[in-house]
Amino acid sequence: MKKTVFVFLFSGLLSSCATVPLTGRSQLAFLSNQELQSLVNEEYTKALKTNEIVTNSDEGKQVSAVGKKMAVAVEKYLQEQGYGDLVKDLDWEFNLLKSEQVNAWCMPGGKVAFYTGILPITQNETGIAVVMGHEIAHAVASHANERMSTGLLVNFGFAAVSSAVGQNPTLTQEVFLQSVGIGSELKMLQFSRKHELEADRMGLIFMAMAGYDPREAPIFWERMAAASGQAPLEFLSTHPGPDRRAERLNARMPEALKYYEDSN
Ligand SMILES: [Zn+2]
Numbered sequence: 469m470k471k472t473v474f475v476f477l478f479s480g481l482l483s484s485c486a487t488v489p490l491t492g493r494s495q496l497a498f499l500s501n502q503e504l505q506s507l508v509n510e511e512y513t514k515a516l517k518t519n520e521i522v523t524n525s526d527e528g529k530q531v532s533a534v535g536k537k538m539a540v541a542v543e544k545y546l547q548e549q550g551y552g553d554l555v556k557d558l559d560w561e562f563n564l565l566k567s568e569q570v571n572a573w574c575m576p577g578g579k580v581a582f583y584t585g586i587l588p589i590t591q592n593e594t595g596i597a598v599v600m601g602h603e604i605a606h607a608v609a610s611h612a613n614e615r616m617s618t619g620l621l622v623n624f625g626f627a628a629v630s631s632a633v634g635q636n637p638t639l640t641q642e643v644f645l646q647s648v649g650i651g652s653e654l655k656m657l658q659f660s661r662k663h664e665l666e667a668d669r670m671g672l673i674f675m676a677m678a679g680y681d682p683r684e685a686p687i688f689w690e691r692m693a694a695a696s697g698q699a700p701l702e703f704l705s706t707h708p709g710p711d712r713r714a715e716r717l718n719a720r721m722p723e724a725l726k727y728y729e730d731s732n
Pocket residue numbers: 602606663664667706707
């Protein structure tokens with residue numbers, strides 16, 4: 469981590485609130501997306517080296533195609549809603565990695581990875597769109613930034629954050645990995661449940677915007693829940709499932725269906 473990053477980080481504390489698109493929720497976010505980007509580039513490259521990249525396979529091309537289709541729809545919506553600055557910081561990348569892990573994640577700026585282990589549960593293009601919408605929502609809602617901002621404050625305290633972070637690059641990295649759902653130990657479960665609910669809600673709308681039937685989402689999450697009965701799933705350890713997920717999604721369905729109708 470470069471020292472300049474933390475000068476920015478500290479000055480950023482003064483203007484530390486942002487608004488989440490679509491839900492309108494206020495959030496703590498004192499890192500700028502550019503500041504996060506150096507961490508993202510480092511960790512994304514590392515993640516791609518850890519597993520074989522199979523994006524050129526038929527399944528990989530499908531994952532990538534779904535991602536690109538959704539990115540176009542989401543960016544159009546964000547532009548219309550006055551979030552042009554957010555769109556400028558998005559630089560999408562969609563990869564499929566060979567791994568038995570049932571997982572998928574999206575780093576800030578839109579660096580998405582699916583593991584082949586999740587494909588038996590997504591089953592088809594619409595299933596991929598459910599997970600893709602949820603992951604894209606984490607990036608669009610700047611959840612990693614919010615969790616990292618909160619995590620740094622929890623670990624270092626408000627006043628000490630500037631000097632302490634520079635001396636603890638390992639901990640900074642650890643906080644980052646937890647923030648994007650790669651770390652295995654979740655110390656910020658409470659925040660992540662809030663984020664899961666928000667990502668579910670936004671993901672449902674995003675898939676509908678891209679022309680995927682949102683009514684498939686509760687069905688997909690039921691398949692995910694059933695699979696977790698057979699073995700612990702990485703996805704559910706990094707994305708803890710909100711209670712009554714299907715019920716909550718169905719409550720949002722009329723809104724999602726309006727976007728779905730407009731997309732056709
Ligand atoms: Zn999630």
